[in-house]
Amino acid sequence: MDQQPPEGAPGRYWHRLDDGRIQCDVCPRLCKLHEGQRGLCFVRARAGDRIVLTTYGRSSGFCIDPIEKKPLNHFLPGTPVLSFGTAGCNLTCKFCQNWDISKARALDRVQDLASPAAIAEAAVRSGCRSVAFTYNDPVIFLEYAVDVAQACRERGIKTVAVSAGYICAEPRAELFRHMDAANIDLKGFTDGFYKNLCTGKLTPVLDTLEYLKHDTDVWFEITTLLIPGENDSPAEIEAESRWVMDHLGPDVPLHFTAFHPDWKMLDTPPTPPATLRMAREIARGIGLRYVYTGNIHDPAGQGTYCHACDTLLVGRDWYDLTGWTLTADGRCRECGTRCAGVFEQAHGHWGRRRQAIKVRPVEAA
Ligand code: SF4
Secondary structure (H helix, E strand, C coil), rough: EEEEECEEEECCCEEECCCCCEEEEECCCCCCCCCCECCCCCCCCECCCCEECCCCCEECEEEEEEEHHHHCCCCCCCCCCEEEECCCCCCCCCCCCCCHHCCCCCCCHEEEEEEHHHHHHHHHHCCCCCEECCCHHHHHHHHHHHHHHHHHHHHCCCEEEEEEECCHHHHHHHHHHHEEEEECCCCCCHHHHHHHHHHHCCCHHHHHHHHHHHHHCCCCCCCCECCCCCCHHHHHHHHHHHHHHHHHHCCEEEEEEEECCEECCCCCCCCHHHHHHHHHHHHHHHHCCEEECCCCCCHHHEECCCCCCCCEEEEEEEEEEEECCCCCCEEHHHHHEEEECCCCCCCCCCCCCCCCCCCCCHHCC
């Protein structure tokens, strides 16, 4: 825990301890803070008799991405999503693929000032259908994410949380009440993986997945980054897939994505495409209907197929849509079977572009 004079917006979910410290109750780390200390996430800090969020209203930059990049394959396919993050993270993954943001310690990483109304306005102005809290985890900037989500809903813009799902029950209910969709990182399927590589625990993430499935209407998909020698054994992939099947059902999409050497795991090789294809086959063999490979060029592994007649419903080449055989209400045009997800009469045409944009203050917009 770091000692720096914190300032910021009032944070929620904390309580005083008998020994004078204040405990943050947002995530299972339950950081206990003396005056002036920051939690492990770095962005929540004690200021006097309360917890503050030091990154409220501050972003590390805004980009328009394809929604497939979050990744979400069953939520308004082909549409653009206004994406942003702040700084910090509540996990310490040695394989982090966004470490410049998540490990940011200086707030010079989050210089873009943006009010919730300005973000919603930017999404409307740029033709985005949704805003995504991504690049780092919205769990740690919950108050800002919730305010942005409310501003977006008022303007007809949907919201997407890209999260590791490492959050306590009460803040979890608040965060996801304001979200339309989510992609949850299920980083591995053993306690050892979470402990050794992320200094976290598996169970709270599984609790979040069950909560989303059984207690909300949030559309969600799952991503597992397969890391050679760490979480890519057939036995672990089978155990994860069986858990998803048994606890969430066959319709939750599962993305197996490729690791690239990064952060503290520069000596680990990239994931071979064959490993991703093997994982996809295992999960499909167990009965999951929508299983994808990611971060590699694999049109066969990135298409959406009808689970009843195997027709290619949505073809993809990277983030470009190359085929569409869904009806206006999301059914297979060949056999009429419904495809799980959030679909509209037509898909979007954003393609694979990535475009940086500036969010202007509302008064100047
Ligand atoms: S959100 Fe941050 S301060 Fe709060 S418990 Fe988690 S790591 Fe600690």
